[in-house]
Amino acid sequence: MKIISNNSKTDKEDMRKIWEKIGDYFRANSIWMKWYCTGCGAIELPPTMTSRFDMERLGMGPMATPRQADVLLITGYLSSKTLRRIIYSYEQMQDPKYVVGFGSCTINGGIYYDSYATMKQLDNYLPVDLYIAGCMPRPEAVMNGFDTLISMIKKGEANGWKHYKENYDWYSRNQLHSLGEVYVKDEFHE
Amino acid sequence: MNIMNFIYAFLLLVFVFLFQTSITGINRKVMARLQRRRGPKWYQQFIDIFKAMSKSSTTHGWIFDFGVIMALGGIMATTILIPIGPFKAFADVDNIFIVSYLLAVGMLGMAMSASGSGNPWASIGVSRALTNMLAYDVPFMVLIVSFIYAFKTSSLSGFAALQQGAGILGWNFFRFPLGGIVALICLQGMLGKKPFDSFIAPAEIASGPMVEYGGRHLGMLFLLHEFSTFIEVSIIVHIFFGGGATPLEFMVKYALLYTFMNIISGVFPRFKIDQAVKFYYKVPLALAFIQGLIIIFTGLGVS
Amino acid sequence: MNSMNSIYENLKSKFNILGVDYPDDMQMAIDLDEKDIHTVIVYLKSIGYTQLSMLTCVDWIKEGVFQLVYIVFNWDNGIHILVRTKLDRENPxxxxxxxxxxxxxxxxxxxxxxxxxxxxxxxxxYKNLFLELWDDMPPMRKDFDPQKYSDEKYAAREYKSKFISEVGGEK
Structure with missing residues (x-):
């Protein structure tokens, strides 16, 4: 966790060019999600999307493919098998892209802390911009989290994708250590 | 044809973009209210398009890039032929045949580009889109040809002019109710709205032709979609709803028709592609033939 | 229960059944020698137990055996029969x-x-069904330590303060 003082934050904001600020305004107000249902958390998204909480009023919506999406939601526990597909999906997404980790499983493994197939810390493998705590987070918490994400994008603080590019070696080493190999080898890829 | 025509054409494109994108945004709001949601801002569609344009994008080869540009170019070239009420950028080229041929350039460019991405979902989507096109085009063309026979004109503004002056009951939609119904069903297919949206079905084939598009490419596709929607709805407004004596009248009719189609779309599930083709070749085609026979042999409604 | 008894009598008259158990009203478990399994399963299929609901394994580490459990189901009378046998754990x-x-x-x-x-x-x-690139002993065996494997492969988050010991949860 990097702690940035208020002064350096304003400096950072000034460093953004005017068109980056405009771009960040558009990106903050139109967030398309790649809604990859890794775990149980996906079930909290339909109520967030439909009449009661209606995330479309924030300009958010689900998209069908990673190419079209801006934000990757890791909804719940992340098994080693899923992580390979997640890395595929993440690297297919177009810059700027954001990752949101849902629930305690992505933060520290949650109740699967001793499982032989579940990752314990998502930010070792992908640059996470925002965690939403809870097991699972209720739609209120999800909306609150998205609100935070929007303000982070507006301020230009959601720079995980840049961090991933700059520190690709570190991420790649972690991925290889835990997975052995990132390439998917199942019956459909023989 | 002089330099002013081209300036008009450019202004027309800008106007169509602003107008149709706003209408789409408002329709998203309408759809949200239909589902008892609050809905996005009315300018959300602009934000979406500009955001897509502001992102990076990847390419899958020359065909992929060129197809998008060809599609967008073809559709824009078609758009400048469409009259808005009495206003026309180019005189005497708003012929229905030119419009439908140029529209096909856009569709085929899109198909070429999507196939160039190499993704199997895209190929499935493209084949469904072209099948769908074949399905709605046959009844629609039967109808249009009988109209051309009846009115001895094939220009959009010509059709519109013939209907003006007799009030609402002078519209072709009321003079030829069977044909009007066929036209609306075909319009639903042209717009790719439910129940005829099996080629973009996001949950089955991951949005079909658009599956590999991201960033700027996707932004161009959104633009393309806005322009082609404008063309398709305008054709129906001109031929069946009397066009517009003033641009404002045209815009009001256009907005109401598009919203109506969208509301219909909001309450339908979707057909499978084979069901859609069967449906088009049964009901609308039969109705179109009956309407054509009525026009040719009895002249009922032509006056 | 009567029908269950008659099924048991029927099976007992034909095969050498080592033990019987009734886990539930509609379930009967029979223990068999491993050489009888195939005959019994063929027989059960021929009298209407057409569905194989489950085949699973239990690791009895203290006895040094694996127990295979075949669960077959009859759609006509709704009875499950669990056909069980024990294998040597060393070379299963x-x-x-x-x-x-x-x-x-x-x-x-x-x-x-x-x-x-x-x-x-x-x-x-031998083909993998669920695990990909697995590099340790089969994970459902009782002598496999998932915590150790997890600690080796998947880095845990480090906290500055130990919340669990603060609230007195840890020994």
């Missing part, structure tokens, strides 16, 4: 039942993957 091998129930293919792959039981006659039973 058994013959496949794919010819009897083709759906057993995936269960045998599953059991092979998680317990390391080999099924002779099923040529693709």
């Amino acid at each position: 091998k058994f013959r496949t039942i794919v010819e009897i129930y083709p759906g057993a293919q995936f269960y045998e792959r599953d059991v092979h993957e998680f317990f390391g039981v080999e099924f002779e006659g099923n040529e693709i039973s």
